[in-house]
Amino acid sequence: MSVARVDGSPEFGASLGRRLTIVRGENAYLWDAGGRRYTDLGATHGVGNLGASNPEVTEALARQARELLYLGSGYANPVRTEFLERLLSLLPSTFARVFLSNSGAEAVEAGLKIARSATGRKKIVAAMRGFHGRTLGALSATWRREYREPFEPLVPGVVHVPYNDPVALEAAVDEETALVLLEPVQGEGGVHVATEAFLRSARDSTARTGALLAFDEVQTGIGRTGRLFAFERWGVVPDLLLLAKSLAGGVPIGATITTDAIAERFRGSHHSTFGGSPLACAAGRAALDFAVREHLPERAERLGALGRERLARLPTEKVREVRGLGLLLGIELREKVAPFLAELEARGFLALSAGATVLRLLPPLTIPEPDWAAGLEAIDEVVRHG
Numbered sequence: 598m599s600v601a602r603v604d605g606s607p608e609f610g611a612s613l614g615r616r617l618t619i620v621r622g623e624n625a626y627l628w629d630a631g632g633r634r635y636t637d638l639g640a641t642h643g644v645g646n647l648g649a650s651n652p653e654v655t656e657a658l659a660r661q662a663r664e665l666l667y668l669g670s671g672y673a674n675p676v677r678t679e680f681l682e683r684l685l686s687l688l689p690s691t692f693a694r695v696f697l698s699n700s701g702a703e704a705v706e707a708g709l710k711i712a713r714s715a716t717g718r719k720k721i722v723a724a725m726r727g728f729h730g731r732t733l734g735a736l737s738a739t740w741r742r743e744y745r746e747p748f749e750p751l752v753p754g755v756v757h758v759p760y761n762d763p764v765a766l767e768a769a770v771d772e773e774t775a776l777v778l779l780e781p782v783q784g785e786g787g788v789h790v791a792t793e794a795f796l797r798s799a800r801d802s803t804a805r806t807g808a809l810l811a812f813d814e815v816q817t818g819i820g821r822t823g824r825l826f827a828f829e830r831w832g833v834v835p836d837l838l839l840l841a842k843s844l845a846g847g848v849p850i851g852a853t854i855t856t857d858a859i860a861e862r863f864r865g866s867h868h869s870t871f872g873g874s875p876l877a878c879a880a881g882r883a884a885l886d887f888a889v890r891e892h893l894p895e896r897a898e899r900l901g902a903l904g905r906e907r908l909a910r911l912p913t914e915k916v917r918e919v920r921g922l923g924l925l926l927g928i929e930l931r932e933k934v935a936p937f938l939a940e941l942e943a944r945g946f947l948a949l950s951a952g953a954t955v956l957r958l959l960p961p962l963t964i965p966e967p968d969w970a971a972g973l974e975a976i977d978e979v980v981r982h983g
């Protein structure tokens with residue numbers, strides 16, 4: 598977030614320190630204004646699971662744009678219905694109702710409102726290091742003080758417990774709790790993978806107290822962690838599943854998915870003008886078809902395993918730990934990550950941070966294997982000699 602002008606642009610809210618101007622993308626490659634090609638190891642922030650400008654998604658978009666760009670949610674639309682049916686067909690049969698919006702934060706906001714309304718309670722239990730977005734409700738559940746403090750007072754009643762501490766979680770969840778909100782893998786918070794014991798205790802304590810359990814899979818969804826949805830790995834099924842980022846292959850979308858029984862208990866109203874637009878739904882339908890047909894979760898699992906094997910050889914005097922699941926990987930360094938990211942960029946690879954010392958990798962799940970290997974090699978060199 599910056600109030601300063603970046604490269605003379607009047608844009609407000611851009612990331613600080615941007616140096617590159619990117620003008621084009623294709624699969625795992627992004628080109629700058631000077632025509633230089635970069636390999637994307639995370640530059641699309643987890644939106645590009647299907648690669649940049651995936652041809653099947655762009656074709657579906659072009660077709661839909663000619664047919665009908667926008668339609669209010671007060672009207673039925675076959676493209677929306679088809680997309681929702683396809684999405685639900687990929688989930689456990691308890692999931693039956695979907696609220697469509699335009700971003701991860703909106704998916705979280707809807708989850709918070711549904712939980713409050715369906716339970717009649719206000720307390721939210723979230724995790725330390727968790728990230729759920731920047732709108733006031735989602736920010737209230739987000740952990741990092743720097744993000745929260747300038748905007749306080751936020752939504753009251755949020756309690757943060759240490760991630761992967763089942764005892765602390767069980768102690769925090771009580772008859773006042775509306776919602777337990779967790780990421781199965783914390784992305785922004787440094788790439789931390791949930792333990793099965795932690796997720797099971799979340800499921801058991803919410804079931805016992807009548808609270809709802811939401812998994813924020815905004816970053817882990819659509820194949821990223823080696824399963825179409827990360828929760829499948831543990832077999833712990835939440836009451837609310839929150840999706841966004843790559844769900845529509847690069848077009849803005851958010852989805853809050855729940856059961857019939859919970860939807861029936863919702864009182865009040867919730868709406869978003871652009872939510873469920875035919876454009877996003879056409880893209881979403883094409884994206885889901887592509888992800889399933891091209892076995893993207895399996896690809897993420899295999900390339901992720903290759904990545905972890907290669908990264909395990911990084912020198913321990915530079916690296917504290919390598920963590921992750923599928924193609925969501927974090928390398929915790931013993932020093933600040935920023936210079937390493939700059940050096941990778943100079944070598945033609947764009948990666949991300951997750952906090953001050955973690956190098957985060959979120960490549961497209963379609964990245965050609967030689968490019969992934971080259972990226973890992975570049976990381977090795979940069980870390981070793983940086």
Ligand SMILES: Cc1ncc(COP(=O)(O)O)c(C=O)c1O
Nearest residue numbers: 700701702728729730813815816
């Ligand atoms: C786990 C998680 N939840 C929510 C969000 C917020 O999504 P958005 O930026 O689309 O509002 C993010 C964004 O990085 C995220 O990683």
